[in-house]
Amino acid sequence: MYFKPKQLAWVLSMAAILVFFSSHVVHSSNDFTENMRASGHLTQRVSMNMENPPETDGDDRYNLSMFRSTAYLELNGYYDLFDFGVVGRIDREYKTEYLRELDRMSNADLESFYDDAEFREYYVDIEPWDNVQMRLGKQQVVWGRTDFFQAMDVIHGYDFSWRTFLEAENQYLRKPLTMANAQVRMPGGQLQLIWIPGDDINSEDQYGNTYDLRGGRWALQPNKGFDFLTGGVPYNYHHSEGDSDDDHYGVRWTGMTGPVEYSLAYFYGNRQDPVLNSAADPYEGEAPQNEFAEFIFPKEHMIGGTMNYYFRPLDMVLRTELAYIFDRTYNVGQDASEVFAGIPGFDGIEEYDTVRSMIGFDKPMSWVKPLLGARKDGFFSMQLFTTTLLDYDRGKDEDNIVRLAGYGAGHYEYDSILTGILGWNYAGDTVNPQLAGGVQVNNGDFFVIPSCQFVLSDRLRLYTEYAMFFPGSNYKEPGEVETDTQLIGWFENNDQLYVRLKYVF
């Protein structure tokens, strides 16, 4: 990894703070190290294609799609006047036969794409005043109460390039940002203020969600083996309406009123998912830098809130979340025969105020004890996640807005996905099966993910997962012109068996 000048300035500033405080509170190296705590894990991840992707020549079913080794170390120090945290991660991938084939097709150097070595987090915590805690540095801040998806959780982008959005432990996918994060405890709750300075404090690719646009194992069907970024549609992080050099900021209040826990938030920052800025109708008049097309992350204003309540008569927690995004950007142009370059979504961008909402509940399930022989109540969670486009003109927009550039499927006015999780335990919680699933309410496409975590010993954890996608006939074959590929269809022919062996310390 390397630092740009301003990033280096941040790091040096924090180092100076550390040294300054250290000189006041640390009298010997022993004092300093005694207040440190280190933890981490060594992890081997392996995944296997359980279907044959149609993009490749041969039959790649049962071929390994991932062989990824990770070393993860977290170091925390706790002192009278300050605390600090450093999180480092090194990822190295062995290029499997399948990845070599995708690499040959895409010429994208996938190995460099998947390999990584970074200080994911480094921050200093200080309490300059009573009831005020400040965290300065590279960190993760998570808002909201939604599983799988993001409504109010908009501060960070996620790196979905090496693992799908279904990864449960999303701290490993979230892209940390250098920021100032102040939390002020007040009567009745807590106020949080976030400021993410622009000007290259964070590298540009730390913003927004990263998808596999290089034609790798999580490229959406039928794009495996095709590198969009070098094939004509690069990222542009500096569009005037979505410049990563601009400041981002937000504020959140969390509190309790009676039995109801709630939060209210506002955030101004980049859209998490990129949209396509096309030469056909440049967004805000600013043409793509390559005069064809580019992915941009327009700025958005989001106001949102969450509520949860423990409903005792049914022993369930009810939770809800709502985010209102002003002028959210969407690509338009469904009909490939009429749009620019013959690619759906290349006809420009239109804006719609958008509401992303979640309503769900969590409930212990006692029936798993007699029925499944579990040792204790199971955990069941269900949520309905809906994206609503306001001012949606059914006569016009149904045939215009695309769900994703490159696909001809329209964006629903009410796009709803119902998800559920059931987990239970055996053998003193050393065998922990889980069944997760989701269905796109609009078209019936669904996914099912059975998994099981095993505690093999004091230090060894084994996790197995089988991700299966069932888009019916709603998917896109190579070369096909279609109008029906929604979320689940993007993962057609990409069922994966996933095994993770982790040594924890």
Added chain:
Amino acid sequence: MKGKIIRKVIMAAFLTFTCLIFGVTSVVSAEVEAGDVINSKNIDEMKDQEFEGHKIGDLLTDMVEMMIREKGLEIELKHSEPFPVDERWVEATEKYADQVKLNPETQNIEGYVAGTPFPDVDLDDPNAALKLAWNSQMVGGFPRGDIQWVPEFRFLFIDGDKGITREQTWTYLTAFYQGLLGEGRPHVVDENIYKRNITVGLSPSDIAGLGTYSIRYMDGKTDDMWAYLKSVRRVRRLSGGSWMDPIGGTDMLNDEMEVLNIHPSWYKGFEVVGKRHVLAICHSERPSFDKGSKSDLYPGIDHKTPPHWNPTDAWEPREVYELKAKLPEEHPYAEKRMYMDTQIPLLLYAEAYDHAGEMWKMIFFGMTPIKTEDGGYGILSNTGHMIDFKRNHATIFVHPMSSTWNPAGVDLDEIDVHLLKKAAQGKMDF
């Protein structure tokens, strides 16, 4: 002459009486001494012998006797001594006990302020068992302190054949909101709340940063709970209805922490079997977790000898109330017997039986009297043994003696979900 005869008769009578006394006692029972050990080899011989005026056999509950005979338990005897008592607790009990009333319909108490709610329980009282249960619950202030701060404790997961298979390190903070005795605090901080607890995992890394925050209420409604999940970096609210389930992967149910961790109304009721004497660990002297040791981290446990879970501390005779819990139908146990000290309303141990009447679990604690940070007294659980005979498995709670009762610097109003997040990041320190 007459006097001589009388003297001879008296002498003969005295000698006869003396011989009789010594003869009888030598036949009936011999007095064992502190330091003597009861084990599987000598239990039959020792059962009829006495210690502090009690037959050894009478001091052993069925499960303790089974553990000696079949599970390698060796009990070293020590003389009993009273627990030190916090004078503030005595004064509060004298001052407020008369105003405490039990509502048999709600199984709740009314008018409680501080001290023991029912210091003089008549065993003929139809509500005696419920009153004793309430005494065992209202231990904030003394013996459990206003605030319990345990910066580090471990759960040892023990396989009866293999020994210690896993270790987890946690930290916890419990604050009571009723019956407080500390200077500068009201006796009742919040009349609706019984206690709040924050527990956070420290190691290994898969539990580091995993934390829970819970609120126990006075009116008997189920707990409010939250969890901080580091893997997703956010707090999730949980339902509090699974109080009969095991805690994580341990052998302990949620309602078994310190033997009885419920609002008394959650059980169908209680029954007093009677008073008796049992052996218990009440002045634990061996550290359960000797952090600095290079030879043996856990000297309070005989973890090198199968079944690897027996305590090495000495046991003393204690007078106890034997209670039976009337459990809900859905409770895993069919029967739960509990033994509560009569001097201090502490539950020393419990024995659980399954629906076939078989011995299932034994839960016992090694108590240690401590000085609280504010100059009073408290009683700390130095060790906690949760033994599942059916699984041949145990979970043992151990900690270095860094735990404190009533530390300064804890704001009771700030024990909330925000502190949970802070604690999960390792920042809970007093």
